[in-house]
Amino acid sequence: MPRFSIILPFHAAAQTIAATIHSLQAQTFENWELICINDRTPDQSGEIVAAMALRDPRIRLVVSPAFGPSEARNHGAKIARSDLIAFCDADDLWADRKLEELDRAFRAPEVAGIFGRIGFFCETPADSRTQSTVPSGALTIPQLLAENPVCTMSNLTLRRDIFLAAGGLDPDAVHNEDLELLIRLVGLGYRIEGLKSLQVWYRTVVTGLSADLPAMFAGRQRALRTAARFGVHAxxxxxxxxxxxxxxxxxxxxxxxxxxxxxxxxxxxxxxxxxxxxxxxxxxxxxxxxxxxxxxxxxxxxxxxx
Structure with a gap:
């Protein structure tokens, strides 16, 4: 059984997905499976993944039963073979020691989830000018309501049974679905901690979902409603x-x-x-x-x- 199941949904990612998968294959910790979930992609992403899967038996290519990244990630978690699920987006990159560091961190049984620092880049990691900060101790809902230090699903690894017990990601959320999930997990009493090491390179983009500011605001309101259910208000x-x-x-x-x-x-x-x-x-x-x-x-x- 693999130590980690990496869940990678993709849609119109032909320009970046090969580089993303190469960064996973470069991990110093090699006991993992990669579940690539075709989220109705209109381009050649599926063919790229299929060709890479032929050369690496750890890669699985499946089709999402419903549309949207949250549905795809939830499906990946259901079919994962590992007790630990690590999420990765199809345009981000991982630092090569990410899984090695996570393997050590998850030896603490009280830890439900782990995240690390992120470097933000445009074309290559070499052009990164800024990195995220990681607070000490376990995440709190007030921290998440300010400036979410996890920032992206590519930076989150969880125990599979906890993710499933919490209901997974809200399939109706288009933006801030990761924030809503984190608030729910912390509100339910699960411990999510950060590592100070850089683990993810986040590709900044200026089009698509990341540019839809009204939708981001609406997603934030959904997350605020979840926080309110646990008695926490912004x-x-x-x-x-x-x-x-x-x-x-x-x-x-x-x-x-x-x-x-x-x-x-x-x-x-x-x-x-x-x-x-x-x-x-x-x-x-x-x-x-x-x-x-x-x-x-x-x-x-x-x-x-x-």
Missing amino acids: SSESEAVYMRYLARRALRVGATPHDALRYTLAGVRQDPVAFLLPARRGLATALASVLAFVLTQKQRHVLFSR
Whole structure:
């Protein structure tokens, strides 16, 4: 039985999926299976995966029984052969010691989930300018409601029985489905911890779902409702931090300068200190939101790749 089942849904990923799978094959820890789930892809992604599966028996190619990444991930968890499920998106890359580090971390029986640090890149990891931070101790719902340190499903590994017992991902969630799941798991009392080491390279993009800011906001509201069921409500500080995140995203993904300024003003109204500090993130975001009317899109993307 493999130690890890890696669940990788894909849709229109022909440009990136081979590199993603190569990063998994480069893992120093080799006892894993990879479940690649075809989520009704319109391009050649399936053929690419099929060819790689012929050369590596650890790779399985299956078709999702329903449409959407959450449905695909839930299906992967149901057919996984391992007690540990690690998620990976079809455009991200893993650091080569990720599974080796996870293997050690999951020897602690009280740990339900693990995540690490993320490096954000555009073309190659060499162009990464920023990395995420990892808080000490177990995740809390207030932390998740501010600036989710897990950030992406590619950075999350869980015990399979716990994922299934919690009901998996909400198939109706298009954005922030990972946040809603994490809030649910923490609310149910499961311990999710971070490792300080860099484990994932996250490819920043400016199109598709990542650019749909209204949908991201709607997904956030769904997550807030889940938190409320556990008696936790977003503070003005956490709302300000989330508005800062949306403002930075607006600056990066090609939204109008008015969008970035609107989110900035909303965040400052919620809690000016939480929005503006630390200055390298908050004050810089506020200034850029004003200057966005004269900055080019390329300049905004380079400045706000995180």
